[in-house]
Amino acid sequence: MNAASPPSAGYEESDDDEAVSTVLKSVATTQVLRYLNIAVWGALLLSLTSMLTAGAWYALTMAAGSARSILESRMRGNADVPSGVRRRRYAYFAMATSVFWAAAPALAWTADHPFSQAAALAMIATGYILALSQFRTTPADALIATSPYSAVMLILLGQSAGGPAFLPMAATTAVFAAAIATMLMLGYRSRQEMLRVKEHRAALIAELENARLVAERASEAKSMFLANMSHEIRTPMNGVLGMAELLAATELDGRQQVFADTIHTSGAALLTIINDILDFSKIEAGKVDFDNEPFDLRALIEDVAALVATRAQKKQIETIVRFQPGLPFNYIGDSGRIRQVITNLVGNAVKFTEKGYVLIDVSGEDRGDRADVCIEVKDTGVGIEPDNLGKIFDAFQQADITTTRRFGGTGLGLAITKRLVEAMGGEISVASEAGEGSSFYVRLTLEVSESEEIVWETTFTAEGKRALVVDDISVNRHILCEQLASWGFAADAAGAGDEALAMMRAAQAAGAPYHFAILDLCMPRMDGETLTRAIKNDARIRHTALLILTSVDRAGDARKFRRLGVGAYLVKPVRSALLRETIEKLFQDADGLIEDDGVMFVDPGAPLTPRMEAERPSAAPPSGAPALRRLAAGPGKEAPVSGVSDQRRRILLAEDNEVNQLVIKHMLDPNRYELSIACNGVKACELYKQREDGFDLVFMDVSMPEMDGYEAARAIRKIETKLRRRRTPIVCLTAHVLLSDIERSTEAGMDDFLSKPVSKDKLDAVIERWTDERDAAGRAISA
Secondary structure, eight states: OOOOOOGGGOOOHHHHHHHHHHHHHHHHHHHHHHHHHHHHHHHHHHHHSOHHHHHHHHHHHHHHHHHHHHHHHHHHTOOSSOHHHHHHHHHHHHHHHHHHHHHHHHHHHHSSSTTHHHHHHHHHHHHHHHHHHHSTTOHHHHHHHTHHHHHHHHHHHHHTTTSTTHHHHHHHHHHHHHHHHHHHHHHHHHHHHHHHHHHHHHHHHHHHHHHHHHHHHHHHHHHHHHHHHHHHHHHHHHHHHHHHHHHHTSOOOHHHHHHHHHHHHHHHHHHHHHHHHHHHHHHHTTOOOOOOEEEEHHHHHHHHHHHHHHHHHHTTOEEEEEEOTTOOOEEEEOHHHHHHHHHHHHHHHHHTOSSSEEEEEEEEEEOSSEEEEEEEEEEOSSOOOHHHHTTTTSTTOOSOOSTTOSSOOOSOHHHHHHHHHHHTTOEEEEEEETTTEEEEEEEEEEEEOOSOOOOOOOOOOOTTOEEEEEOSSHHHHHHHHHHHHHTTOEEEEESSHHHHHHHHHHHHHTTOOOSEEEEESOOSSSOHHHHHHHHHTOTTTTTSEEEEEESSOOTTHHHHHHHHTOSEEEESSOOHHHHHHHHHHHHOOOTTOSOTTSOOEEOTTOOOOHHHHHHOTTOOOOTTOOOOBOGGGOTTOOOOOOOOOSSOEEEEEEOOOHHHHHHHHHHSOTTTEEEEEESSHHHHHHHHHHOTTOOSEEEEOSSOSSSOHHHHHHHHHHHHHHHTOOOOOEEEEESOOSHHHHHHHHHTTOOEEEESSOOHHHHHHHHHHHHHHHHHHHHHHHO
16 A cells, blocks of 8 residues: 655654555556556557567566555555555555566667657656556655656666757656656645645534533433423422312302312413423433333224313314224334324314314224324314424424414424324324314324234124214214224214105115114204104104214203103214114113113213223223213212222321422311321331331322432331331322433332322322222232
8 A cells, every 4th residue: 555654754643544545545546557558568669679578578567567466455454554664665665666667668768769769758757647646645655656767767868968869858857857846746735735624624523522512411401400490390380280179179159269260270281381391301302212012092092082072072073083994903002102192183183173073083004913003183173374384393383373372382292293203113294274174194103912802792793783874074974884884784874864864764664774873963954852853753763773972061961862762872072882882782781881761871081881891901091081970870960989998098298398298188088098297208217117007108209308209218118128017009299200200219119100280189099099909918918
């Protein structure tokens, strides 16, 4: 390989490596020229000298060229020898092989031919060019490699002295010397420029590396700042929301109730903003982890629809769910993150829609062990202007960007949604037209769970049974007919009450009557109630079983339709499993689901019966969802709540904030709970140790003076071991909500995690869960 400048030139080792690399690259491109040059020179010598002379020169020069090529290939693969030594060795070897090339112009000069001297000069010129092309950036090595040509040139100049060729030869020598000096000077300057560029590049790389480290530290500081701010804000928010909730539950007049509700609503809105900012910060920092477990996508979608149903009903818009028949609904993935994405999109759709409907349409292609799933959230809302379509997924951007915005929000929801979808390997897109609504598409490739889909056993068959769907919204008609057909029913649809009456009468006359009809309550011209009365007043079709679906739950409607003879009354959105079981019950009275008076009322978030649960093994109703209410219980009566033991639950609260102590204290019914409060971890451990009968549950704050919650939890576990007590459930009650905080609480020996601000429903649910499990474990030990 060759060549850079000698070590004495002061180049660093890395610079030498680059110079050697440059030489070797040029060598690779000049080897072909080398052999071509030998062939041309051999042919030229053959025309000037004898065949023996030309042949001998050709053989020796080819051998030298081959040896040089072998050496070059070895040097390219040998990095053990220092670069300075390598390049100097190669320069001397190049000089040795150049002796054979330089012999050619000497032989040509002495030949007895008119053009012999011109041929000799041409050979020397091409030899210089070929050698210098390999050593142009290292002047010292270039002079070494070309020294045989310089020697021949001086010899020829001396031989021409005193003759007529001396002056032309001297001029030619001077031109050669000037050309060589110019080439070497340009090569040296090129070398220096290359070094300057390299130094500049190294400086830029170092600067960028420093900038990267600064940015990483800044990102970590930002994440820490946001996490601390989240904690500091959540702590007083627990007092605001908790006290507002407690205040709203007291005896208030109408004006005071509005004030209390406004405080709670505003606090909840602020908490949503805090959660969005924290989520966005975690995503930006790349600290979002995914927990892939089996889940039921259909149940997840139905849960989201039930969650937003109340808001949709207040605006009198319909929430519609369609799940493609035949598509698997058991998958493996992070159901929590997917739920967050869909909830965000559906919540936005409800917020930006004033009339019409919001459709959640799940479709896809089953590929065996995987499925390509597309979840479309479509609304009939305000739509998005074309100029804003490209901005809506940017942080802090909204479709409505005017100073008089009608819709609130931080503009982080869609940015978070997009990043979550992309982090799960999917993509999200939007199609919209101003004034015509929007459609958001989430495309994910999900692994199909191997767990079999559980379906209840039933003797009911839909074969031969005809159904009529009556709804003024075409999407509703299409989805219900598709669903009924997948269950085996023969389904027809009508878009208006008068059309439905005509179809039912025609079917009866033809001897193929409809066995049941699903009627929408809110329709123009003839609504569901008027249609029901018309059907029941017509002796020909009054036997048809009727099921009323409504998106507006009005007090007294269920009892009114019971008196009219309606078989079932459901509030949209209706879970697929619930609708199927309800239709079955129209044909058979079993399990007491439909009461003797023949009417059932179900809230949209109602828990499922055992049969319905069998269809959704991995799903659970949303927290705090309203319960199934039976009309048979009478007006104003609810199904009984599971009984509570007369013995009060003993609860220890470790919390240093007096407001939070007060909130928890008033959220807990003193008739059911005995509460002990410790202001720090040390006091908590003392109370736990002193109480011989122990506690049923411990709520442990994290940030406390003297001893924090993590240390206190570890200390309590040591006390349990030392005193041989049963394990007491410890619930981490904190405003720290990062995944690392949950992991730290688990490592410290805590059993559950409850983030602030906490609502009474969540608090009660956690207490019931852990105290019930503790009681069950105690009974098992006693047995």
